[in-house]
C-alpha cells in the first residue's frame with residue numbers, strides 16, 4: 001500500500017506483452033512520436049530537469065545556509081527574506097528544501113537502480129529457464145512481497161541502524177538497501193513476464209534452434225525486448241521511492257541529521273504542525289511535485305508504449 | 311416494395327492518421343423472404359455497412375455523413391435514438407462472426423437470450439426461460455433445457471454460433487443480418503450452420519443479408535448478390551445472372567479466384583494487387599489500379615451505375631462489354 | 636475447488652515460514668543488547684537476564700529458537716513480552732481497531748474509486764476524464780503522511796470541522812483516517828476501473844448488447860460493469876490485506892489505537908516477541924487474502940476453474 005508501484009506492476013507487465021510483439025525499433029519510434037505531442041510529458045520532463053539541476057547545484061538557487069540555525073527566528077512564517085519561513089530550529093526552510101533535494105533524489109535513484117538490477121536479473125533468469133529455478137525465485141519473491149513495506153523497512157532499519165552511529169553514508173546506504181530489498185519482487189515479476197513473452201517469440205526460438213548460448217540469447221535477444229516495461233516501472237518507482245524515503249524519515253527511521261532531505265525536514269516539522277505548518281508544507285510540496293513529475297513521466301511513457309491505448 | 315433499403319450511405323472513420331472513407335455511397339435493398347448475399351474482399355466495408363444499418367457503429371470514430379437506411383419506408387437514421395433502439399432485434403437483428411467474443415462471457419446463454427424477452431417484451435422470468443429453451447431447440451441444440459444454464463465457454467464453437475442465432479431470433483426479427491456467421495468455425499460445422507440459417511429463413515419468411523467470403527455458400531443460398539469494393543457496391547444481380555455473366559471486372563476476378571472442382575491441381579487465380587488504402591482511394595474507378603480492362607478514362611471518371619436489365623447493375627464504364635465476355 | 640484450496644494452502648507454508656523467519660531473524664539475531672534500558676538506568680541484574688534468556692530460548696541457535704517459537708504459535712501461544720504482558724492480550728485489543736479501519740478505508744476506496752473510474756471511463760477524453768486522471772496522478776504522488784497531515788491541519792486544526800485525532804474506535808470515528816489510508820489505492824481503483832471500462836466499451840459483447848436493443852443503462856450497468864469490475868474487485872481484495880500492514884502512518888497521525896501504533900512502539904522498545912507476533916499475524920492475513928481473492932476470481936468469472 002505504501003509502495004505505490006506495486007499496483008502498476010500488472011499494467012506495466014501488460015505493456016511488456018504488447019511491447020515484445022512489435023519490432024522494438026518501430027515501437028520506440030512510435031512511442032516517441034506519441035510522446036512528443038503530450039503536454040504532460042513535457043511538463044514532467046521540465047520539472048525533472050529543474051529538480052536534477054537543483055540537486056547538482058543547490059548553490060545556484062539559494063545563498064542562504066541550510067545548516068544555520070538561529071533560534072531567535074524560530075518558526076517565523078514566510079517573508080520576503082525567507083520565502084518559506086523558518087522552522088523550529090531557526091533554519092531557513094527554503095534553503096533546506098533546496099539542499100535537501102540531493103539526498104532525496106539520490107536515495108530514490110540508488111534504490112531504483114538496486115531494484116531494477118536485482119529484479120531484472122532474477123526475473124530474466126526465472127523467465128528464461130523456468131522450471132525449478134523459476135519456482136524457487138518466485139517463492140523467494142513471494143516471501144518479500146508478504147512483508148508490508150513500511151513495516152519491513154522499520155524493522156530492518158531499527159535493527160541494523162544502531163543508535164550512535166550517525167555517519168551519513170551509512171544511513172543512506174541502509175535506507176537504499178531496505179527499500180531495494182522490499183521492492184525488487186515487483187520488478188522481478190514485470191521482467192519475468194516480459195521474458196516469458198519474449199522467449200516465445202520466433203526470433204528467440206530461432207536463435208535457440210541455431211544453438212546460440214543461453215547467455216547470448218538473454219543478453220542479445222531478450223534483454224532489449226524486456227527492458228521497456230521495466231524502464232516504465234522504474235520511472236514510476238523512482239518517484240515512489242523518493243516518497244518512501246520521506247515516509248521512513250517521517251517515521252524517524254530513515255535519513256536523519258546531519259543529512260538533509262525533504263523527509264528529514266518533514267520529520268523535524270511534524271510535531272510543530274499547529275504552530276509552524278509552513279515548515280511541513282513546503283518540503284511536502286517539493287516532495288509531491290517531484291514524485292508527481294516521475295509518476296507522470298512513467299504514465300506518459302507507458303501509454304505511449306501501449307498500442308492498445310492509441 | 312423493399313423491406314430494408316440502404317441508399318447512398320457514406321460512412322467515414324475519423325482517426326488520428328486521417329479520415330478513412332470507408333463507405334462511399336452504398337445502396338442495396340432486401341425484400342421480405344429474400345436472401346441477399348454481400349460479397350467482397352476483406353476491408354471493403356461489408357461489416358461497417360451492416361453495423362450502420364443496425365446503428366451500432368462506435369461514434370467516434372465512425373460517422374455516417376450521408377445516406378438513408380429505410381426500414382418499412384421509415385428512415386432509421388432520422389429516428390430518435392429511443393425509437394431506433396426499438397427496431398433493433400425485433401425489426402432487424404444481427405448474427406456476429408465470432409460468437410465467443412460476441413457473447414458476454416460472464417452470463418449464461420439462457421440469461422442472454424431471456425434478457426431481451428424480459429426487458430423488451432416484459433415477459434416473466436419463467437416464461438422467458440421457457441421461450442429460451444424453445445429457441446435453443448429450434449436451432450437444434452440438444453439438451454436445451456440443461457444447456458440454457460451454461461456459459462458460452464462451455465459450448466463448442468458450432469453450438470455457440472447456434473446459441474447466437476437463437477438469441478438473434480428471440481424477438482422474431484423481419485430482417486436477419488448474418489455477418490460471416492461461419493468464418494470462425496470448422497469446415498465441417500460451417501455447412502450445418504449455413505443449412506440451419508437457410509432453413510430458419512425459409513420457415514420464418516425472414517429477409518436475410520448474408521455477408522460472406524464463401525462463393526460456394528452464396529451460390530447455394532443467395533437469391534441476389536451485391537459485390538462491394540472500396541466502400542461501394544460495384545455490382546448487383548440475381549445469383550444466377552451474376553455467376554453466369556458477371557458485369558464488372560472485379561466480380562469476374564472474384565469468380566476466377568474461387569477454387570473449382572473441375573480445375574483441381576491448376577493454380578488458383580488470385581486478384582493482383584492490394585485492396586485500396588481507404589485514406590487515399592484511387593481517382594476515377596477505385597478498382598482501376600488492379601483492373602485488367604482498365605482504359606485511360608477509368609482513372610479519371612467515376613463510373614456510373616450501368617443498368618444491364620432485370621436488376622443487373624454494374625459500376626464499370628465497360629459493363630456491357632464485360633457482360634459480353 | 637477443495638483440492639485447489641488445499642494445494643494453495645500447502646504452497647503458502649514455505650512463504651509463511653520464510654517471511655516470518657526473516658522478520659524473526661531481523662528482530663532477534665542482530666547485534667546489540669536486547670536488555671539495554673529494560674531495567675531503568677542501571678544494567679539488568681544477571682539473574683533477570685538469564686531468566687529472560689531461558690524464557691526466550693536465546694541461548695539456542697537461531698533456527699531452533701524460531702522453531703520453538705513457531706511451535707508455540709501453532710498452539711495459539713504468542714508468548715509474553717519482557718515485562719510479562721501476554722502478546723495475545725494486546726493483539727486482541729488493537730487488532731479489531733485496525734480491521735475496522737481497513738474496512739472503512741476499503742469502503743471509501745471502493746465507492747469513490749469505482750465511481751470516478753466509471754465516470755471517466757465512459758467519457759473517454761472528456762473534461763471529467765481529464766479531471767479524474769489528473770487527480771489520480773496527484774493522489775498517487777502524495778505520500779500518505781502528507782495527505783494525513785494536511786487533512787488534519789486544514790480540517791482539524793484550522794477549520795475545526797473534524798477532530799484532529801480520533802475520539803473513539805467505532806466505524807464512524809474512523810472515517811477520516813480511513814479516507815487518508817484509502818487515498819492512494821483510491822487512485823489506483825479509479826484508474827483500474829477506467830482502463831477496464833475503456834476496454835469493455837470496445838468489447839464485442841457490448842456491441843451485441845446494443846444490437847439486442849437494450850437500453851443504454853442496461854448495456855452499461857449490466858454488461859459492461861459486470862465484466863469491468865472483475866479486476867477491480869480482486870484488487871480491492873488484496874488491498875484489504877495491504878491496508879492492515881500499511882496503517883502505521885495513518886494510525887500515528889490520527890492517534891488510532893490500532894495494530895500499527897503497537898508495532899511501531901514495540902520496534903522502538905525492542906519488544907521482539909510483540910513484533911514477531913504482530914508481523915506473523917499480518918503476513919497470515921495477507922496470505923489468506925490473496926487466496927480469498929483467487930477464489931473470488933473464480934466466483935466472478937465463470938471461465939476460471941480451479942482444479
Ligand SMILES: Nc1ncnc2c1ncn2[C@@H]1O[C@H](COP(=O)(O)OP(=O)(O)OP(=O)(O)O)[C@@H](O)[C@H]1O
Nearest residue numbers: 323325332351352353354355356357358359371588
Ligand atoms: N474502428 C475503426 N477505426 C478505423 N477504421 C476502421 C474501424 N473499423 C473498421 N475500419 C475500417 O473500415 C474498413 C471496412 O471494414 P469492414 O469491417 O467493414 O470490412 P469487411 O468488408 O467486413 O472485411 P472482413 O471481410 O475482413 O470482415 C476497413 O478498411 C477498416 O480498416
Ligand code: SF4
Nearest residue numbers: 595598601608626627
Ligand atoms: S471502370 Fe475501368 S477500371 Fe473500373 S472496373 Fe471498369 S474497366 Fe476496370
Ligand SMILES: [Mg+2]
Nearest residue numbers: 356357358489
Ligand atoms: Mg467484416
